[in-house]
Amino acid sequence: MHIEHLSLTNFRNYARLELSLPQQPIVLYGENAQGKTSILEALYYLATSRSPYTTSDRQLIHWRTEDDPIPFARLAADVNNRESATQRLEITLLMDKSGPVPRFKKTIKLNGVEKRVMDVVGLLTVVLFLPQDLALVEGSPSERRRFMDTTLTQVNRDYLEALDNYEKILPQRNALLRRISERQSSRKELAFWDEQLAHAGAAVIAGRQTFLRELEELAQRNHDDLTGRTETLTLKYQPSFVPTAEANGQMSFNLLGLDLHRELTAEQIEPQFLQQLEAEQNESIMRGVTLSGPHRDELRIFINERDCGLYGSRGQARTAVLALKLAELSWMRDHLGEWPILLLDEVVAELDRKRRAYLLDRLDGIAQTLVTTTELEIFTSDFLERAQVYEVIAGQISEKATP
Numbered sequence: 001m002h003i004e005h006l007s008l009t010n011f012r013n014y015a016r017l018e019l020s021l022p023q024q025p026i027v028l029y030g031e032n033a034q035g036k037t038s039i040l041e042a043l044y045y046l047a048t049s050r051s052p053y054t055t056s057d058r059q060l061i062h063w064r065t066e067d068d069p070i071p072f073a074r075l076a077a078d079v080n081n082r083e084s085a086t087q088r089l090e091i092t093l094l095m096d097k098s099g100p101v102p103r104f105k106k107t108i109k110l111n112g113v114e115k116r117v118m119d120v121v122g123l124l125t126v127v128l129f130l131p132q133d134l135a136l137v138e139g140s141p142s143e144r145r146r147f148m149d150t151t152l153t154q155v156n157r158d159y160l161e162a163l164d165n166y167e168k169i170l171p172q173r174n175a176l177l178r179r180i181s182e183r184q185s186s187r188k189e190l191a192f193w194d195e196q197l198a199h200a201g202a203a204v205i206a207g208r209q210t211f212l213r214e215l216e217e218l219a220q221r222n223h224d225d226l227t228g229r230t231e232t233l234t235l236k237y238q239p240s241f242v243p244t245a246e247a248n249g250q251m252s253f254n255l256l257g258l259d260l261h262r263e264l265t266a267e268q269i270e271p272q273f274l275q276q277l278e279a280e281q282n283e284s285i286m287r288g289v290t291l292s293g294p295h296r297d298e299l300r301i302f303i304n305e306r307d308c309g310l311y312g313s314r315g316q317a318r319t320a321v322l323a324l325k326l327a328e329l330s331w332m333r334d335h336l337g338e339w340p341i342l343l344l345d346e347v348v349a350e351l352d353r354k355r356r357a358y359l360l361d362r363l364d365g366i367a368q369t370l371v372t373t374t375e376l377e378i379f380t381s382d383f384l385e386r387a388q389v390y391e392v393i394a395g396q397i398s399e400k401a402t403p
């Protein structure tokens, strides 16, 4: 897929932007704080309807419109997919100031017709690679869960629906647990929420297991190339409880996690998850939180059978991340039948020469790629000759002749 055109109105520091995007690599070059990252953020927002940098929609709307009666930001992309004519995906974010606290309303349109997030899954997909992703291996478990979820939700509508449900049910169940502990509600009310949570959660666990099995194979190939086969990368999925393959209700707590090759279905996982919720009911009520479920899952990255997050060098962890991010790109291609858009925010400068060369070589002729940088010198002249360089200055973009 590729994006032919991007239009922004009042998004971040862009009062108005009309930008045509060629298929060749696009380099967004400029000093700090000019608006390079905001372009990648806009494309990510169009693909996932959320920002990778903030959870507050307010920050996305241009400051200068805050005193307008109805402040808004609009983002639109003309997307060209393999099987369809160019389609226009548009998101409008409105700030409703009529109440005591401003509220934000998001509208998604495809070719002018209003849609739900679910209806546009897969239409525009992106892989975003940030400098902070280089800490994915050693970082917190929530970052690795986000890594799995961002990839899966863009491609798999059922997964998006299950995760969305799970994330709605979980706080309601937690609120009930607290009410029970304060003797304002009865335990009997839990059964309904447990069933809902187990149903949605089992689909999330099954989806992650399949995803990681496929991703591992792709990442191993990249990792072999990067290390000359001297090291082996493996992924260990450690759900907060480990369902057994046999649906006999037995629990096994296996530190090595769920065998990715055991292929459990959501139907096999669901009764076991439900049983786990019931088994830990007393403690959950005491602590006022749900103790097991996909919100507590772990993904560990191993090199030569040792946990890279605990024992790996910084270089090994970076190589593993690069292998994983490129695998994410290939995984999406395998599932969508076409390459997603690749967004590289300042990450190229963070890689050493060998890893940088590997990344840029691998991109040759595949996904439409947008790279931000403050220094053009980090790219080879070969790469710059193939690329279209844009200079970004204070929310204005102009073509720059290749140096």
Ligand SMILES: Nc1ncnc2c1ncn2[C@@H]1O[C@H](COP(=O)(O)OP(=O)(O)OP(=O)(O)O)[C@@H](O)[C@H]1O
Pocket (backbone or CB within 6 Å): 011, 012, 013, 014, 030, 031, 032, 033, 034, 035, 036, 037, 038, 039, 058, 059, 060, 061, 062, 063, 064, 372, 374, 392
């Ligand atoms: N809601 C907003 N309205 C107007 N301007 C904003 C808004 N949010 C952020 N900005 C400004 O937009 C500018 C662009 O930020 P951006 O992160 O895109 O810059 P950048 O060119 O990627 O910089 P860097 O190289 O430092 O990452 C910053 O000066 C920031 O203060």
